[in-house]
Amino acid sequence: LVAKVKELTDARLNISEDFPISYTIINRAVDEKIAILSRDTTSDDRFQESLSINTFGISSVICVPLWQREKVIGAIFLARTALNEPFNENELDLLTAIAYQTSSAIERAQLAKNLLHETAIRKNLARFHNKEVIDKLIDDINTQGEIKATMTEQSVSVCFADISNFTNLSETITAQQLATFLNDFYSIMTKIVFAHKGTVDKFMGDEVMAIFGAPIHSDNHQQQAVQ
Numbered sequence: 001l002v003a004k005v006k007e008l009t010d011a012r013l014n015i016s017e018d019f020p021i022s023y024t025i026i027n028r029a030v031d032e033k034i035a036i037l038s039r040d041t042t043s044d045d046r047f048q049e050s051l052s053i054n055t056f057g058i059s060s061v062i063c064v065p066l067w068q069r070e071k072v073i074g075a076i077f078l079a080r081t082a083l084n085e086p087f088n089e090n091e092l093d094l095l096t097a098i099a100y101q102t103s104s105a106i107e108r109a110q111l112a113k114n115l116l117h118e119t120a121i122r123k124n125l126a127r128f129h130n131k132e133v134i135d136k137l138i139d140d141i142n143t144q145g146e147i148k149a150t151m152t153e154q155s156v157s158v159c160f161a162d163i164s165n166f167t168n169l170s171e172t173i174t175a176q177q178l179a180t181f182l183n184d185f186y187s188i189m190t191k192i193v194f195a196h197k198g199t200v201d202k203f204m205g206d207e208v209m210a211i212f213g214a215p216i217h218s219d220n221h222q223q224q225a226v227q
Helices: 023-032 051-056 088-123 131-139 165-172 176-194 221-226
Strands: 036-038 060-068 071-080 159-160 200-203 206-211
Touching: 023 051, 023 060, 060 088, 071 088, 071 165, 071 206, 088 131, 159 221, 176 200, 176 206, 206 221
Parallel strands: none
Antiparallel strands: 036 060, 060 071, 159 206, 200 206
């Protein structure tokens, strides 16, 4: 039983040389998007030029493509060498049902993987960006899972805010109290920035740097920054 991905049809599978596989049949099932049943490959005009059939003594085969919506992602291939045990229509129907279930399972696994990947990205982005920005960045992620780099020039507002009299304050409390105080400050400031459609660029000690008007353009970024 071999699943062969369409993008790798020209590549060799990592299997032993004596494994009875016919790339001619697999490629035909994938390329033409058809299920193949051959009771007697030696007399089947479709596969007379297949060297693997003669090499491995393949007498009967079934090959069913794995469908995902409108594309084929691979195929299931079965081969028999016993001359007196050819595959039949019932076995073709059974393998077709198995292929359907397999494709569905693969699709569900891919969707779950993509969801976990998106969740992880959102979690990281949520530290510095509001939901509107995150949604845009997620939409811009390409098939390699990377954010597309774009170069634009636009007017933005940059806001710097720090804690008044922070140096004197830090000298009156313990290091643990100071860390807790700053974490609370970061959390509060992040919520305020997000509430006004801003993006947290960075925290520097007791200072927060926030940008308004990017990456999503805003006509009133100055007012958002001041607010």
